Amino acid sequence: MEAEIAGELMTLNMGPQHPSTHGVLRLELKTDGEVVHEAIPHIGYLHRCFEKHAENVDYPGVIPFTDRMDYVASMNNNLGYALAVEKLMGIQVNNRVRCIRIMMAELNRIASHLLAAGTYGIDMGSYTPFLHCFRDRERILDLFEETCGARLLYNYNWVGGVMYDIPPGFEKKVIDFLDYFEPLVDDLNRLLSHNYIFIKRTANVGILSPETAISHGITGPNLRGSGVEWDVRKDEPYLDYDEFDFDVAVGEGKHGPVGSCYDRYMVRIKEVKESCKIARQAVAKITPGDVHESIPKRGKPPAGEVYMRTECPSGELGYYIISDGSLKPYRVKVKSPCFTAMSAFKEISRGAMISDIVAIVGSLDIVLGEIDR
Amino acid sequence: MESIRELLKAIPGYNSLPPLLQDFLPMLASCVIILLFVAILGMFLIWLERKVSAHMQDRLGPMYVGGWHGWAQSIADGIKLLLKEDIVPAAADPLLFKLAPVVVFVGAFAAFVVLPFGARSIVADLNIGVLFLLAVASLSVVGILMGGWASNNKYALYGGMRSAAQIVSYEIPAAMALMTVVVLVGSLSMQDIVNAQKGGIQNWFLFRIPFTFMAFFVYYTCSLAEVNRTPFDIPEAESELVAGYHTEYSGMRFAFFMLAEYANMFVVACVATALFLGGWTQVLPARWVPKQLIPGPILFTLKALFLVFLQMWLRWSLPRLRVDQLMHMCWKVMLPISLFLVLGTGFLAVYWK
DSSP states (O other): OOHOOOOOOOEEOOOSSTSSSSSSSSEEEEEEEEEEEEEEEEEEOOOOOHHHHHSSSSSSGHHHHHHTTTOOOHHHHHHHHHHHHHHHOOOOOHHHHHHHHHHHHHHHHHHHHHHHHHHHHHHHTHHHHHHHHHHHHHHHHHHHHHHHHHHSOOOOETTTTEEEETTTTHHHHHHHHHHHHHHHHHIIIIIIOOOEEEEEETTSOOOOHHHHHTTOOOOOOHHTTTTOOOOOOHHHTTTTTSSSOOOOOOOTTTTTTTTTTTHHHHHHHHHHHHHHHHHHHHHHHHOOOTTHHHSSSSOOOOOOOEEEEEEETTTTEEEEEEEEESSSOSSSEEEOOHHHHHHHHHHTTTOHHHHHHHHHHHHTTOOOHHOOO | OOOHHHHHHSSGGGSSOOHHHHHHHHHHHHHHHHHHHHHHHHHHHHHHHHHHHHHHTOOOOOTTTSGGGGTTTHHHHHHHHHHOOOOTTSSHHHHHHHHHHHHHHHHHHHHHGGGGOSOOOOOOOTTTHHHHHHHHHTTHHHHHHHHHHHOOHHHHHHHHHHHHHHHHHHHHHHHHHHHHHHHHHHOOHHHHHTTOOOSGGGHHHHHHHHHHHHHHHHHHHHHHHHTTTTTOOOOOOHHHHGGGGTTTTOHHHHHHHHHHHHHHHHHHHHHHHHSSSOTTTTTTTTTOOOOOOOOHHHHHHHHHHHHHHHHHHTTTTOOEEEHHHHIIIIIIHHHHHHHHHHHHHHHHHHHHH
């Protein structure tokens, strides 16, 4: 009887130019009315041969290309690569560089999460939180602009140091920003996170069980949203993260099963608060020093290979670099957190409605620049 | 319309015109007046919406066109839309595609016929006023469905289908909520309903009995759904369906959809004003202020604009419901409540009077 009623499936092509695919993702939806039977993601519209580029420029020359992967969190992308090459060359950086890097990374994490939360608001049909988030994100970009002149693609973390020292009075500006911003997180919560409709739309949608998350290699807020406490900053500390006091936010399943879109969203909101804490501590720990002290004259590492992973806003970003002892890397492989997050999409979106597809894509916080590279 | 007829009669030589023309000219004049009113109102509301949303979002909105707070922005936009190329997609059904915006606009336009702006400012005080309103309000569904289907675009089709399902469903609780007032007044004529609320705020149906108090909120919520406003804007959910049923429309046809949407917003606000907020009658109790200070039409428009402002406020604060939640809300929450309200009011009207 069922088979007789069930009609033909309609294929709906969502993207690559669609308001809520967060870039140039194409989703092939097999729909039966509003219900989606299968959602097949097609990626590759933003492929720019990052890894091939990296084989043809010298070690420091790769950094601007890393900017263009997760273009809303360039600081973190630079950082991972710089740390990997430093590990390969055996460079130790001084305390000032480490503190500045942590401060910048956390500020950029706030900016990236604000963008994720704001666009998620749009996905759910609420436009105002988006502009509120962008207003605050703008202040962070102003801070970055003051330091390195760029607002999106910073090229700031160099191998062995940072591009420019922070200008005088910068620490105070960061603290001022944090003082201004921290109460506004509660504003956002009142406006969007605790909204009844918003909870109804997200709390039972796109359930990603911890088992599925781990088997797909999902990392970052998406994994923590499923209740798994795993944060590279805590579990495999780099820079000085082990000396900082912060908590790892995990999904609580307050309004539904653990691992829902709501949990992933809330993890980001909580992480914003944690990042504020870390940034404050980093500012307090900054000591005088020369940020260009350890920059190598000639970037020629010994032959060998290195893998370095860091906690990016979207998850665990890994750089695997093989050196043949020449000026250029032999191979740079990137383990992209968004790509792994996208791999579970098909599984968690089965049987959802069209509106839920938008909710799921938004909650994974994918950046197509990083998926396609 | 009566006052227009009298005005025309004052023109020398009008009485010597053929009787058919004498009947026809006042109708034409009222049509032109409504059309002008709708066009100006639509442009004003679009400007207002942009300013309201801007200030809620910590920005300024239009500031340059025309000088003072960008008041001429909508006019500039209108001119731009007029000058745009008229595109009918190759795969579309040309006739239906061209007809759809007109049908939608007619639905919004016709409702103005029975809106009681003042004691004498009404085009036609039909004795079936409320029924007429409900009937023409559902005309826009036909247009939206037509546009969604004729565009030959899957997103537009989804938008049209969603809209049809939504408007048809929400019409029932909305009509039920209006019935509570009709039961109390015992007339479907808009002027009778307004006259029953004369004498200040305590006589408004909003505050008369608990049933009508609740009915106002039921009607207001349902009217949001009928005019596709957030949180019920799923037919044109831009993050899901690009632009819903008007995805393929551009230029003047798009402007017609837009104008109709804003005119509809105003119409439902007017209905709520006339039925629950005393229409054009005074706000202050007649005991204290025996004479109406503000002219009826201005007061009526102000009351309605306040409700429109509420619609905008809601739109820029709330997320959007999902289709199934929307239907759940209608059939399992709104409909039982409105049925209960009609029953309760009926009992009161029969046994308590």
